[in-house]
Amino acid sequence: MLGPSADRRRPLALTPGEDLVGFIASYLGRAVLFLITATSVLAVLLILLFVILRSTPFLREFGVREFLTSRVWRPTADEPVFGALTLIVGSLYVSIAALLFAVPVGILAAVFLSDIVSWKIRNVAKPVVEILAAIPSVAYGFFAVLVLAPWMQRRFGFSTGTNALNASMILAVMALPTIISVAEDAISALGRELREASYSLGATRLETMVKVVIPAAHSGIIAAVVLGMMRAIGETMVVWMASGNATQIPHPWWDLSQSIRTMTATIAGEMGEAPEGMAHRSALFAVGVVLLLMTFVLNIVSEYFLSRAKKATGKS
Amino acid sequence: MKKMLFSAFVFSLVTGIAVQAQTLQIDGSTTVGPIADAFAEYFKRVHPDLDITVKKTGSGDGAAALVDGRCDIATMSRFMKEKEFKDAVANGVFPVAHVVAMDGVCVVVHPSNPVGALTTAQVREIYADKITNWSQVGGPSMPIVVISRDTSSGTYETFDELVMAKQPMGPGVEYVNANPQAHARVKTTPGAIGYVGIGFLDREVKAIKVDQIAPSRQTIASGVYPVARPLFLFTNGYPKLGSMVHRFCSFYLTEKGQELVEAKGFVPLTAY
Numbered sequence: 001m002l003g004p005s006a007d008r009r010r011p012l013a014l015t016p017g018e019d020l021v022g023f024i025a026s027y028l029g030r031a032v033l034f035l036i037t038a039t040s041v042l043a044v045l046l047i048l049l050f051v052i053l054r055s056t057p058f059l060r061e062f063g064v065r066e067f068l069t070s071r072v073w074r075p076t077a078d079e080p081v082f083g084a085l086t087l088i089v090g091s092l093y094v095s096i097a098a099l100l101f102a103v104p105v106g107i108l109a110a111v112f113l114s115d116i117v118s119w120k121i122r123n124v125a126k127p128v129v130e131i132l133a134a135i136p137s138v139a140y141g142f143f144a145v146l147v148l149a150p151w152m153q154r155r156f157g158f159s160t161g162t163n164a165l166n167a168s169m170i171l172a173v174m175a176l177p178t179i180i181s182v183a184e185d186a187i188s189a190l191g192r193e194l195r196e197a198s199y200s201l202g203a204t205r206l207e208t209m210v211k212v213v214i215p216a217a218h219s220g221i222i223a224a225v226v227l228g229m230m231r232a233i234g235e236t237m238v239v240w241m242a243s244g245n246a247t248q249i250p251h252p253w254w255d256l257s258q259s260i261r262t263m264t265a266t267i268a269g270e271m272g273e274a275p276e277g278m279a280h281r282s283a284l285f286a287v288g289v290v291l292l293l294m295t296f297v298l299n300i301v302s303e304y305f306l307s308r309a310k311k312a313t314g315k316s
Numbered sequence: 317m318k319k320m321l322f323s324a325f326v327f328s329l330v331t332g333i334a335v336q337a338q339t340l341q342i343d344g345s346t347t348v349g350p351i352a353d354a355f356a357e358y359f360k361r362v363h364p365d366l367d368i369t370v371k372k373t374g375s376g377d378g379a380a381a382l383v384d385g386r387c388d389i390a391t392m393s394r395f396m397k398e399k400e401f402k403d404a405v406a407n408g409v410f411p412v413a414h415v416v417a418m419d420g421v422c423v424v425v426h427p428s429n430p431v432g433a434l435t436t437a438q439v440r441e442i443y444a445d446k447i448t449n450w451s452q453v454g455g456p457s458m459p460i461v462v463i464s465r466d467t468s469s470g471t472y473e474t475f476d477e478l479v480m481a482k483q484p485m486g487p488g489v490e491y492v493n494a495n496p497q498a499h500a501r502v503k504t505t506p507g508a509i510g511y512v513g514i515g516f517l518d519r520e521v522k523a524i525k526v527d528q529i530a531p532s533r534q535t536i537a538s539g540v541y542p543v544a545r546p547l548f549l550f551t552n553g554y555p556k557l558g559s560m561v562h563r564f565c566s567f568y569l570t571e572k573g574q575e576l577v578e579a580k581g582f583v584p585l586t587a588y
Contacts, residue, residue: 074484076467076476086487145497150504159459159507162490245466245491259490269493272374272468 051288058082058282067286073247073261075270075280082283086247088290090164090260094239095232097168097256098175102232103225105172106179110224111209113180114188115195126184133177141241144170148242158257160244165256167243171235175228182227186220186309187213219309226302230295233264240265263291340560343371344378344391347470347513348547351416352391354576355567359560366560375470376400382550383407388561390550393419393470394477414549416568417582420514420536421475421543424499424521426506431455433525436542439479442509445486450507462489463501463510471495474545475511511543515581537583547582 014022059067062082070083109129113122148169149161158165194216198208214221244259245266251258267284274281340359342352349372356368371387378390379400384407396404396411404411423439425431431453434442441447442460451457464485465472476482492498495516502510503520510521514531517523523531527542535541555561567573574584 071487077484078482145500146504149501153505160461160490160505162492162501240493241497246488248487259488261491269466269491270468272377274468275376275380 048292051285051292055282055285055289058279058286061279062283067283071247071249073266075274075283080279082279082286084263084283084287084290086249087261087263087266087287089249090243091233091262091264091291091294093164093250093256093260094168094171094243094262095229097164098171098232099225099229101169101172102175102179102228106176106224106228107183107214107221109176109180110183110187110221111214113184115205115209115213126181129180130177132173137174137235137237138241140170140174141238144238144242152257156257160257160259162242162244162259163257164243164250164260167239167260167262168232168256170238170242171232174235174238175231178231179224179228182224183217183221186217186224189220189309190216216312217309219305219312223302223305223309226298226305230298230302233291233298234295236264236268240268245269263287267291338365338367340366340368340389340564341371341381341387342368342389342391342564343373343381343387344389344550345375345393345470345547346372347375347393347419348391348416348549350580351547351568351577351582352389352549354580355564355573358572358576359564359567363560374468375473379404379411379550382411382552383409385409385552388551389564392548392550393545394473395548396550409552411550411552412554414551414565414568415546415585416549416565417547417577417584418537418539419474419545419547419582420531420541421471421478421511421545422514422517422523422531423509423511423526423543424502424517424523425509426502427520427522428506429455429522431524432522433528435527436479439509439526440481440483443480443485443489444483445488448488458507461505461508462486463498463505463508464489464491465495465498465511466491466493469493471511471513475543478543478545513581514583533583537585 067082067084068088069085070081071085072081072083073086074081113126113129117125144166145162148166151161152158152163152166153161190213194212195208198212199205203212239262243262243265245261246259247261248258250256250260267287270280271284274284340356342356344352349370352370356370359366359368370391371381372391373381375390375392375394378387378392379396381387382390383400383404390411395413401411423434429450431450434453438447438453442453443462443464445462447453447460449457449459462485465475476485490501492501495512498510498512499516499518499521502508502512512521514533514536517531529535529541531541531543536544549565551561551565555565568577568585574586577584
């Protein structure tokens, strides 16, 4: 901070030289900041471009149609077949099943943390929930293989314990911190007025929660669910270890006790030995394109609902 | 510093090596990796000024690295493919194979499983999803849970070549990404069948006879057991005699080398 005496020594108007230096400095500063911001944007665009470019030789040779509709993934055979349908379906299977477990629990936990439990306990419980997100996924994977899989075989009589159910249960636990955290933020951002108005009209706490608070925070809750889904669909290590990696679509379709394989696990598991310049490597990039497009769509959806949530709380 | 240089000099005199290349780049198979690691550790202790790096990126990557001149020794759990050989020669690299050890891929089942022997053809049909219940091969009525290594592992490639005879595996086959994991899955799953390197055999899983031959050090080293393979080091030409590469590639012939190979769970070539 400049003292008053320093102020007095400065001329009221800047000389043209000082003006120019100031102009250039501010211009340069802006340019540097712009470049820094642009790198992250560029990185996203370049990744997308790179992945698409690397996948084109495969798509040109084998065709998009077979890639998206064939159920046979046999990349190392003498006559390789690249049908990614089982992988795409596998990814959707585990992420949707994970949401079925995680969303009810997550929303209930968020409501409990924001409206029911005392402030003191909330301040302990929320960080603890967020620690769940800090556990490395490979640790979850070991738990899935060594504890959950044998347990499921004993308890439910499944012939194999590494299956869609195992992977989705673990993914549900991994998606929980995201869902609880974002949903809790959205619910507690609503403010007292809404709740007090509801109570003053004679509503009980249950009615207030179910009929007023949750509907009012629905944008934020949807955003939480979508973010949780992104977490689940992009997760690699856990599904690679827990899902069994069999390239099949469960039959009947609701039978989660069968092994499935996801797109992420396929890329991680096969990239190492897919030689440069071969169709196999290029096909893995094509799988990457599908995965990227899915997460982009989910991301846009979550951004939309998050911005709506912000607007809604801004108005009230 | 001077003292260190001096002792290094004396050391090189004593051990009788003309110290030229002080770096040794080794790249390749995850299967041969532990052997290369053990050798490298021993070499570093004996030659403290030697800089050895061992990368474990897969046999295919090892071959590519040798072709591009990015490594001195490529560790491989299979022989070079025709295409890799042609690429190498086109690049002026002449791959020479050194067999360092034998590896047996043992077919294992849960200890409670009464099935004790299968033929190669039966194992192949199980992995092709044609045999799906243990009762079809003389066991109890129990669905078979088929566990394979991931397609990028050397163990998979050996199994694929020696057992599957290039017939594709069925869609119900589960994949795991490491020997210990395959072991853990078979150990905990009553209906499971899997395959692991001989170093991973213990009492918690049951190794079955394949074509009436039980896997053991003798049957693997002599090649009688049907699912056995040699492990290779590949160099560009036969290494210059006395060079570090030469010493490394012939280290398996020494008593210490055999000891290390065995300690890593492989079968030394001299176990005839």
